[in-house]
Amino acid sequence: MDLTINQKTYTLDQADDRLLLYVLRNDLHLTGTRYGCLVGLCGSCVVLVDGQPVRACITPVGQLAGKEITTIEGLAQAGTLHPVQQAFIDEQVPQCGWCMSGQVLTAVALLDQTPQPTDAQIIDAMDDNLCRCGTYTRIKRAVRRAAATMES
Amino acid sequence: MPGKEVKKRGLTRRQFLIGAGGVGAGLVVLFVGGLPVLRQYISENADSFLQSPTDDPNAWLRILPTERVQFLVNKMEMGQGIQTALMQIVADELDVAFEAIDAPYVSTNTATNDMGTFGSYSVSSQFPSLRAAAAEARETLKLEAAQRLGVAASALATADGRVIVAANPTQSISYGELVSGQTIVRVLKDKPPLKATTDFKIIGQDVPRVDIPDKLTGKAMYGADAWVEGMLHGKVAHPPSVGATIRRVDISQAQTAPGVVKVVYENDLVGVVATTEEDALRGLGAVDIEWTPGKPWQMSDIDAMLSVDGSGGSVLRERGQVDTALREASQRIEATYRTPFAAQAPLEMQAALADVRADRARVWASTQAPFNLREQIAQAIGLTEANVEIVPMYIGGGYGRKSFSEAAVEAARLSKAVGQPVRVAWSRAEEFENGHLRPPTHSRLTAGLDADGRIAAWEHRQASGYVLFGSFPAPLRFIFGSDFGATRGMLTDYTFANQRVTAFMAELPIRTGSWRGLGLAPNVFAVEAFIDELAQAAGRDPLDFRLAHLDANGERMRAVLQAAADKAGWGQPLDVGRGRGIACCQDAGSYVAQVAEVTVNRQTGQVKVDRVVTAFDCGLMINPATIEAQIEGNVMWGVGNALLEEIRIQDGRIMAATYKDYPILTMRDAPDVEIVLLNRPDLPPTGVGEPPIGPVAAAVANAIFDAVGVRLRQTPMTPTRVLEALRSA
Numbered sequence: 001m002d003l004t005i006n007q008k009t010y011t012l013d014q015a016d017d018r019l020l021l022y023v024l025r026n027d028l029h030l031t032g033t034r035y036g037c038l039v040g041l042c043g044s045c046v047v048l049v050d051g052q053p054v055r056a057c058i059t060p061v062g063q064l065a066g067k068e069i070t071t072i073e074g075l076a077q078a079g080t081l082h083p084v085q086q087a088f089i090d091e092q093v094p095q096c097g098w099c100m101s102g103q104v105l106t107a108v109a110l111l112d113q114t115p116q117p118t119d120a121q122i123i124d125a126m127d128d129n130l131c132r133c134g135t136y137t138r139i140k141r142a143v144r145r146a147a148a149t150m151e152s
Numbered sequence: 153m154p155g156k157e158v159k160k161r162g163l164t165r166r167q168f169l170i171g172a173g174g175v176g177a178g179l180v181v182l183f184v185g186g187l188p189v190l191r192q193y194i195s196e197n198a199d200s201f202l203q204s205p206t207d208d209p210n211a212w213l214r215i216l217p218t219e220r221v222q223f224l225v226n227k228m229e230m231g232q233g234i235q236t237a238l239m240q241i242v243a244d245e246l247d248v249a250f251e252a253i254d255a256p257y258v259s260t261n262t263a264t265n266d267m268g269t270f271g272s273y274s275v276s277s278q279f280p281s282l283r284a285a286a287a288e289a290r291e292t293l294k295l296e297a298a299q300r301l302g303v304a305a306s307a308l309a310t311a312d313g314r315v316i317v318a319a320n321p322t323q324s325i326s327y328g329e330l331v332s333g334q335t336i337v338r339v340l341k342d343k344p345p346l347k348a349t350t351d352f353k354i355i356g357q358d359v360p361r362v363d364i365p366d367k368l369t370g371k372a373m374y375g376a377d378a379w380v381e382g383m384l385h386g387k388v389a390h391p392p393s394v395g396a397t398i399r400r401v402d403i404s405q406a407q408t409a410p411g412v413v414k415v416v417y418e419n420d421l422v423g424v425v426a427t428t429e430e431d432a433l434r435g436l437g438a439v440d441i442e443w444t445p446g447k448p449w450q451m452s453d454i455d456a457m458l459s460v461d462g463s464g465g466s467v468l469r470e471r472g473q474v475d476t477a478l479r480e481a482s483q484r485i486e487a488t489y490r491t492p493f494a495a496q497a498p499l500e501m502q503a504a505l506a507d508v509r510a511d512r513a514r515v516w517a518s519t520q521a522p523f524n525l526r527e528q529i530a531q532a533i534g535l536t537e538a539n540v541e542i543v544p545m546y547i548g549g550g551y552g553r554k555s556f557s558e559a560a561v562e563a564a565r566l567s568k569a570v571g572q573p574v575r576v577a578w579s580r581a582e583e584f585e586n587g588h589l590r591p592p593t594h595s596r597l598t599a600g601l602d603a604d605g606r607i608a609a610w611e612h613r614q615a616s617g618y619v620l621f622g623s624f625p626a627p628l629r630f631i632f633g634s635d636f637g638a639t640r641g642m643l644t645d646y647t648f649a650n651q652r653v654t655a656f657m658a659e660l661p662i663r664t665g666s667w668r669g670l671g672l673a674p675n676v677f678a679v680e681a682f683i684d685e686l687a688q689a690a691g692r693d694p695l696d697f698r699l700a701h702l703d704a705n706g707e708r709m710r711a712v713l714q715a716a717a718d719k720a721g722w723g724q725p726l727d728v729g730r731g732r733g734i735a736c737c738q739d740a741g742s743y744v745a746q747v748a749e750v751t752v753n754r755q756t757g758q759v760k761v762d763r764v765v766t767a768f769d770c771g772l773m774i775n776p777a778t779i780e781a782q783i784e785g786n787v788m789w790g791v792g793n794a795l796l797e798e799i800r801i802q803d804g805r806i807m808a809a810t811y812k813d814y815p816i817l818t819m820r821d822a823p824d825v826e827i828v829l830l831n832r833p834d835l836p837p838t839g840v841g842e843p844p845i846g847p848v849a850a851a852v853a854n855a856i857f858d859a860v861g862v863r864l865r866q867t868p869m870t871p872t873r874v875l876e877a878l879r880s881a
Contacts (some may be wrong), residue, residue, distance in 0.1 A: 022429050026385070031377035032370015034548070036499035037580045041811045044499055072370035085368045092360060092777060095231030095785055096550030097367030098500040104368060127820045130811065132499050132549050133231050134788025136822035138781070 001065050005030070006074025016062025020054075022044050023061055024071060032072040032101050036130065043129030046102035047071050053109040073099035075108065084108050087146035088139075095133035103129050107143045117145055198630030209541020213242065213285055215293075219313055219328035222247055225255045226263040228520055229363050229409075230547035230554070231785075232841045233778035234274050236361045240774055241279060245286035245347055246356040247310040250325065255362065259543040260526050268521030270555060270666065272740040272839030275774055279837050287344040291779050296330045341726045345528040349772065350831050355834070358777035363546070369715035375545040376503035376577060383505060383573040384413055386566040387436040388423040390586045393804035394661055395446020398422065406438040415439060416569040423562065429577065432641040449661050450801040454493075457658040458594040460613035465654035469643055472650030481600025485689050487596065487677035490866045493799040493806075494590040495583075495814055496667050500548020502587070503577035504560035508567040512539040517560040518547040525557050533568045552666025553587055559846045562813075577676065581809035589799055589806070590667030591617025591660060595678035605690030607701060610648040612679065614639070615656035617657030618666040619671060629657075637666065641675035641846055645709050645738050646683075664799060668786075669842035672739055673793055673849060677867060680735035680850030685863060694734050694854060695722055708769050708832075709736055712745035715767035715828045720747035726859075729754065730762075733854025735847035740839025742770040743830075746787075748823075748851035752859045754878060757871030760821065761791045761852055766844055771835035783844045784825050792817035798868050 003010045003023070010028060012018075021038075024047070027112045029099045033056055036042035047056050048070040072130040075082045081089070082106045103126070110117060110125040117125070122143050131139065214222040223242050227234045235255050243250045260307045290310050297315035298305040301323065309318045314329065317323040349355075366372040391397070401422055403415040409424075411431025416423045424435035478484060504517035506529075513535055519525045522542040530537045547554055578586070583643040595698035599608035619637030622628050627633075634655035642653050667673075687697035695717050702710050713736050717723075726732060729752055749763040764787045771781055795814050800807045808814040853864045864876040 013175070018430065025377075026379075026429055029378070029379055031373070034374075034376075034500070036501065037811055038301050039580070039810055042499060072368075076369060082367070088368050089360075089364055090209055092781065093363055094367040095781060096498070096500070096547060096549045097231060097363070097372055098374060098498070100367050123820050130499060130816060130818065132497060132551070132816060134785040134792075134817065134822070135781070136742060136788065136817075136819040137825050138786055139819065 001062065003061060003064055003069060004067065005069045006071060007068075012061065017060045020047070020059045020061050020064065020069075021056040025057060030071050030073055034098050036099065040097060041128075041130075042099070043102040043106060045098045046105045046129070048105055048109060051109060051112055053106045053108055070105070072104060075104065082108060083149045084111065084142070084146040087142040087149060091138045091142040091145060093135050093138040094144050095135055099129065099131050103139055104133065107139075107146065110143065111147055111150060115151060117143065168224075179516070200261065201659065202879055213246075213289055215289060215327050215331050216755045217328045217332040219252060219326060221246065221253045222688045223253050223255045224258045224263055225555060226258065226266040227278070228269040228522070228544055228547055229257075230269070230520070230550035232782060233361045233775060234269065235363055236359055237275055237774045237778060238282060239362065240354045240357070240359055241282045242286050244352050245283045246290050248313040250354050250359055252313055256542065256608055259541050260522050263522070265523050267788055268524060269550070269551060270520055271743075272841040272843060275837050276741060276839060283346055284344060287346050289873070291344050293327055293330050295357055297325050300325060300330070305781070310809040323833065339433055349407060352833075355772070355774055356831075357775070359775055361778065369544055372546050374548045376500050376517060376541060376548065378506065378516035378543075378545060379575065380505065380573050381452060383575050384425050384427060384570060385432040386423055386425045386563060386574040386576045388562045388566070388576065389436060389439065389441055390582055391446070392443055392722065393445050393831050394449060394801075394806065395804065396443040397446075398441060399444045400442040402440040405440065406435050407602055409435045409438045411435065416566055418569070421562075421565055423566050423569075425566050425574055433552050445847070446804050447661065450800050450803070451801055454592060454660060454662070454801060455594070457660060458592060458615040458617075458656075459658075460594055460596045460615045460654075460656055465613060465656040467654050468634060468639055469650070469651060469653045470843075471652075474609050474611055474650045474652040477650035478598065478600045478611065479714040481608050482603045483601040483689055484598070485594065485686060486495040486598045487602070487682055487863075487865060488687055489595040489681065491593045491674035491677060492867065493592050493664070493801070494793065494797045495808065496549070496551040496553035496590075497584075497814060497816055498549025498551060498553050500579045501580060501583040502557065502559035503575065504557055504563045505573060505575040506560065506563035506567040507573040508564055508571075511535070512541075513567070514541045514543060515560050515564055516543045516545055517557045518546065518554050519544050519557045519560070520550045520551075520552075520554045524555075526855055528561055529564045532697070533564050546676040552667040552670070555666050556588065580811070584799070584808040584814065585806045586667035588663045590674075591619060591664035593638075593671070593674040593678070595675070595676060595681040599682070599686055601686065605692055607646070607648050607686060608650060610646075613656070614642060614654070614675065614678070615658055616671060616674070617658050617660040617662070619665055621657060621665065622665055627828060629779070635877040637670040638849075639675070640670045641672040641737060641739060642679065644679055645706050646698075647703045647706070648701070662806070668789055669739070669845045672737070672846045673790065674840060674867075676735065676737045676846040677849040677853065680847055680864070681853045681865065684733065684735075684850070684854040684857065693723075698734070698736065708743045709738060709745070712736060712743045712767040712769050715830060716745040716747045716765050719766040719767065719826060719828050720748065731855040731857065731859025733849035733851045733856070735854060735857055737837065737843065737846035739843035739846050742768065742840065742843040743840040744768050744844050744847060745850045746847045748848065748855045750852060750855040750859055752874065754860060757874035757878065759795055759852070759856060759869055759871075759874060761795070761842045763824040763826065764791070764848065764851070765826045765828070767830060768844060769830040769832055770838045770840050770843070772833045772837045773829060773831050774837055776829055776831075779829060779840050780827050782840045783827050786842070786844035787825050787848060788817050788822060791821070791823055791852065793845070794849035794852040794867055794869055795821075798866050
């Protein structure tokens with residue numbers, strides 16, 4: 001089957017029930033998609049599938065034919081960081097940084113659907129993305145900052 | 153943590169190199185830029201081992217003709233911003249721009265030996281030695297410039313990577329020009345002249361962290377990300393319960409399972425190596441293992457081991473006549489506090505890649521202690537340490553968990569068995585069940601108040617499982633008497649004339665060890681919640697009561713208490729069902745006071761921590777923005793610890809497999825965090841990464857009392873426990 005990842009097409013010869021996480025990380029070496037629970041509870045492995053946040057650790061690749069997959073490696077366009085990435089830098093959000101790919105992509109999907117989210121909407125969208133370092137205050141600030149940048 | 157060992161590492165043994173003469177610039181360049189380049193190296197040079205990029209592993213600083221300064225950081229980055237902080241120190245003392253410093257990640261072949269990154273001591277321990285190394289380099293460059301310019305060295309100054317004639321600033325020469333075409337090696341002996349702290353330009357600034365951009369693009373490489381072309385995947389069987397041992401193994405089914413390259417069964421190790429991670433997992437599932445179970449330990453067994461009775465304890469402090477003072481006190485108050493097993497639960501679980509050859513090995517891992525890991529792996533695979541190289545990667549959450557890298561040892565053993573590179577990655581259940589937990593504690597506190605409502609006598613008897621003792625041989629345990637990891641936070645700065653603090657150690661059947669702050673959070677919870685009980689018994693305001701028990705030596709503690717109280721609006725009324733609590737501690741040389749504001753739902757028992765105000769004094773601040781970030785993280789940890797985190801044992805099993813079983817704080821429950829930093833540039837920098845977790849749980853417990861009038865003496869303060877306390881009130 002063919003998978004479209006970050007606007008490139010990859011032909012896979014493995015079974016459709018393989019999980020996207022392992023295909024990304026182990027086969028394609030796109031290690032920017034991280035993982036922290038392998039059962040869809042922590043959000044570290046979030047990627048975008050047609051713009052929607054999807055947990056790669058519980059998603060078989062068979063479901064993804066013909067869809068556009070975006071990982072953290074494909075978020076910047078022509079060398080320019082996505083406003084959410086830039087906002088996370090400006091707010092100095094990451095500590096260990098392991099969960100950040102999932103945080104950033106979840107925030108991108110949120111702002112795509114809800115360009116000016118309320119604090120409650122930010123929490124509703126982001127609450128299932130765990131951050132053990134406890135950067136929640138800064139994540140909220142960065143999402144608000146990105147929303148402001150993207151509006152202007 | 154262990155200050156003694158750190159001090160033994162002599163400054164005089166350190167060397168640094170100036171100039172690039174015979175250094176082999178090509179290899180150095182390979183590592184410049186850090187991990188992305190390393191990744192490229194890994195993928196392009198899978199079957200050749202890189203020679204050490206430095207001639208001398210003791211080289212710490214290297215000034216190159218390109219005007220770049222290479223600084224080999226031997227502390228591990230786990231989000232605490234250590235690379236940036238240490239680079240700021242070097243840049244400032246050396247008088248170069250921050251941007252002129254390259255701090256490549258190094259391996260055990262290229263870094264100075266170091267015990268590890270823990271205990272909030274990286275900055276405090278390296279601040280003097282790094283400054284000395286940089287100052288020595290700066291003074292050497294001045295001597296070199298004096299010769300070239302025909303000016304006395306005393307007439308020269310330095311700024312922004314140049315030596316300048318002080319009287320005529322147009323006359324100057326760059327560091328790069330001075331070292332061009334020659335190699336100068338200096339061994340640091342005497343104390344070179346240091347800058348006045350008032351002249352710092354980069355220290356004390358909010359320099360953006362160098363590790364952050366790559367953490368937002370996927371470029372940063374962590375231990376779990378390491379890969380080489382053609383690597384295999386391994387999984388190792390772990391006991392289903394504590395102390396279970398292998399009785400019988402049948403590997404026949406697994407050997408023919410799809411993708412399986414080899415089933416390894418040697419001594420205590422049963423593992424499967426396969427071409428994919430999934431095949432390794434399925435292959436391990438096909439191994440038929442019969443286990444002899446260990447004892448069916450229950451929590452009641454563990455609790456019984458944590459006894460504070462009898463005379464077997466180790467006295468940490470004894471002042472005055474405690475027993476007499478307790479007898480003569482007007483009021484005697486006693487309370488028991490307990491904290492549970494807890495897990496570090498880093499989002500990045502154990503994972504590592506090992507490439508073991510006949511005569512040498514290289515291992516990529518997330519580790520807080522690469523040199524300890526090197527020793528462990530050398531032992532496990534029968535090589536000398538010199539032939540084992542550990543390449544430490546970014547750490548996806550350390551918090552004490554990554555002082556041990558079990559998966560790296562497993563990967564090395566499997567790689568040795570198959571003669572190919574093998575990656576081992578654990579599941580969340582393996583991480584919970586086979587790591588080490590924070591040990592539970594039991595504290596009995598007894599105090600006597602005099603007629604004036606002052607604390608006349610204080611006795612704290614605490615029992616804990618091992619924190620650091622697990623790594624010590626029995627004779628050392630005997631000599632130390634108590635585990636200074638487990639007792640961290642027990643000694644207070646209060647002026648109790650009569651006090652006795654005793655620690656009892658229990659060797660539990662469950663593996664226990666480091667967790668952010670070690671004993672700090674459990675012990676400060678007990679001490680500072682009990683202080684509140686005494687304030688109440690004395691009819692005093694909790695803030696005033698604390699201030700009244702601090703003398704002139706407690707000036708810094710008084711300052712943080714007052715600052716936190718002022719910022720929090722201490723004493724201002726709150727709505728019904730809401731409360732405010734204060735607590736403080738001194739740890740790793742730093743002072744912290746916190747005020748928590750909570751809302752308690754009397755019907756559900758639910759506690760919401762609305763706000764935590766922290767006042768913090770860590771001496772000279774290197775990077776205030778990073779200090780704030782660390783305080784934020786510690787507050788989140790502290791609140792999670794106070795309200796949520798607990799692991800139970802049942803039938804010899806550790807009862808946590810997913811984040812559902814061990815919830816950590818999420819965004820919805822994150823409190824507002826407010827911070828007051830008290831800068832003390834006149835004092836040396838002290839610890840940041842752990843001290844602010846200390847008072848959180850006590851501040852929350854004290855706030856709950858303020859809100860609804862009940863004392864919670866056990867963490868986590870769950871709705872069930874709050875309701876129980878309300879019912880029995």
